[in-house]
Amino acid sequence: MTNVLVTLTLPPPIRERYAARLREMFPTTRVDLVDRHDKVDPFIADADVLVTFGPMMADHVFAKARNLKWVQALGSGVDGISDQPSFREEIILTNIRGIHGAPVAEAAIASMLALARDLPRSVRNQDQAVWERWPSRVLAGKTVAIVGVGLIAEALAPLCKAFGMTVVGVTGAPRAAAGFDRMAPTAALRETLAVADHVVLLAPHTPATHRMFDAAAFASMKRGAFFVNLARGGVVDEAALIDALRNGQVGAAALDVFDSEPLPADHAFFGMRNVLATAHLGGFFVEYPDLAIPTLEENMRRFLAGDYSNMINRVQ
Numbered sequence: 518m519t520n521v522l523v524t525l526t527l528p529p530p531i532r533e534r535y536a537a538r539l540r541e542m543f544p545t546t547r548v549d550l551v552d553r554h555d556k557v558d559p560f561i562a563d564a565d566v567l568v569t570f571g572p573m574m575a576d577h578v579f580a581k582a583r584n585l586k587w588v589q590a591l592g593s594g595v596d597g598i599s600d601q602p603s604f605r606e607e608i609i610l611t612n613i614r615g616i617h618g619a620p621v622a623e624a625a626i627a628s629m630l631a632l633a634r635d636l637p638r639s640v641r642n643q644d645q646a647v648w649e650r651w652p653s654r655v656l657a658g659k660t661v662a663i664v665g666v667g668l669i670a671e672a673l674a675p676l677c678k679a680f681g682m683t684v685v686g687v688t689g690a691p692r693a694a695a696g697f698d699r700m701a702p703t704a705a706l707r708e709t710l711a712v713a714d715h716v717v718l719l720a721p722h723t724p725a726t727h728r729m730f731d732a733a734a735f736a737s738m739k740r741g742a743f744f745v746n747l748a749r750g751g752v753v754d755e756a757a758l759i760d761a762l763r764n765g766q767v768g769a770a771a772l773d774v775f776d777s778e779p780l781p782a783d784h785a786f787f788g789m790r791n792v793l794a795t796a797h798l799g800g801f802f803v804e805y806p807d808l809a810i811p812t813l814e815e816n817m818r819r820f821l822a823g824d825y826s827n828m829i830n831r832v833q
Contacts, residue, residue, distance in 0.1 A: 519546045519821060520584075525591075526552055526573045534806045535568060535591075535813070542814055543821065554578050561585075566820065568813065570796065571597030572778050579603035587820055587828075591644055591809050592800065593617055595832050596722045596749060609825055610832040616808040617800045618672030621747055624799040625673050625717050626680075628771035629656060632715075632743040635769075637793050657681035662713035664706065664729075665720030665748060666694065685709055689725075707737035715743045715783065722749035731753060735761035741768035747799040752777040758827040759785050762792065773799045 518698050521539060529552075536550040543783035549560045554575045561567075561581045567588045579585070580603040587609040588598055595612055597606060631637065634653040642649050661677050663670045666688035673682045674696025684697050691700035701709045706729075710716060716738065720726045730746075731754040738744070744767050746753055755776055761767040769791040778797055780786065786794045818829045 519543075519565050520563045521546055521548045521566040521817075522560045523548065523550045523559060523570065523617070524552075524554055524567065524573060524578070525550075526570075531806060535810065538810055538814070539568075539817065543817055546817075546821075556808040557581070566817075568600075571595055574598055574601065576603050579605070579717075587611070587825075589813055589816060590832075591813070594721060594749060596751070599832065608718070609820075609828060611812075611828050611830045612832055613809045613812055614830050615668060616805070618668045619670045620802045620805075621719075621799045622673035622676055624749070624773065625719075625745055625747055626659070626676050628747070628793065629661070629715050629717070629743065629774075630746045630794055632769045632771055637790070641790075656715075659714035660685060660712055661682070661715040661717060662687055662709050663697075663717045663719060665718065665726075666690075666692075666697075667721075668718065669747075670719050671695065673719075676705065682715075685713065707734065710734065710737045710742075711739060713739060713742055716745065718744070718746045718748045718752060720748050720752055722751040726752050728754045730758070732757040732760065735766055737769060740766055743768055744770040746770070746772050746774055748774060750778070755786075759789075764790060766788040767791075769793070771795070773797055 523536045531748045532550060532552060539548045551557055552708050554573060557578055561578060562583055564582060565584055565586050567585060570589055570592050571594050578753050579601050586607055590598055590612040593612055593614050595610060599610055633656060657680060660683040662685045663673060666686040671685060677684045677788050678696050686697045686700045687703060687706055688700060689703045691702055729752050733735040735757055762770060771793040773795045774797055786792045819828045
């Protein structure tokens, strides 16, 4: 019998959908479900398959997974899985790609609008029954630098153009793409930051992008510009960002991802009025399981058939 462990820190109805679908489609497999990585001990030693998201993992899971043969990451990023010291290179790793463009692009637009109009201030005022007016800033006529040009950036750029923005992409492989006014190489990041009113970070977290946004990068930004991170926490030096927010170099930030998740209750970001902190919600939307489960199902069929080389979205 093949043993599958689903480890998802998600609302119960959502995580149970994945487990229930696997039980329905593959009745000869055993499917166990836990909501946190610190609850895997009764199951992980016998698990052949692990279904999870990278940010929900920890190294002890892979250290104890002596029979693990395949991990299905339910997100596009595999950091938190493939970079764990105990993750063995012979384990098959697959991910979900192609479903994040619209939700994360919309999250970026929502973030830029929220910062430009200072919506957090309005919400705080509503909580206190305070009536206060101030002029908002508009996106029209502004320049946005999108750092990391993949499928999500390609969905975001035309939306930015619809708001009348100038769109500059920063990428390691500059190429023509719809919605971008121009592309800049990663080597020209700081020069691009100097002219951007909004910076949207979408680059994956890799050794090459670790702490890409450090004190020097923030110092290169146009003073008072807005910063949005929908990528990964590890791409940003959080201490440097806090300094830049406190001294006004960065006007405000909308942050959906962090070095440590959940964000500790005593973290400085929670107390900063020029920070909009959200709980890794950018790609989390109602229809997500409907779009992710078909890949999971097909990969399970191929795994059970021993057709490992043709599993969908294999990560090398």
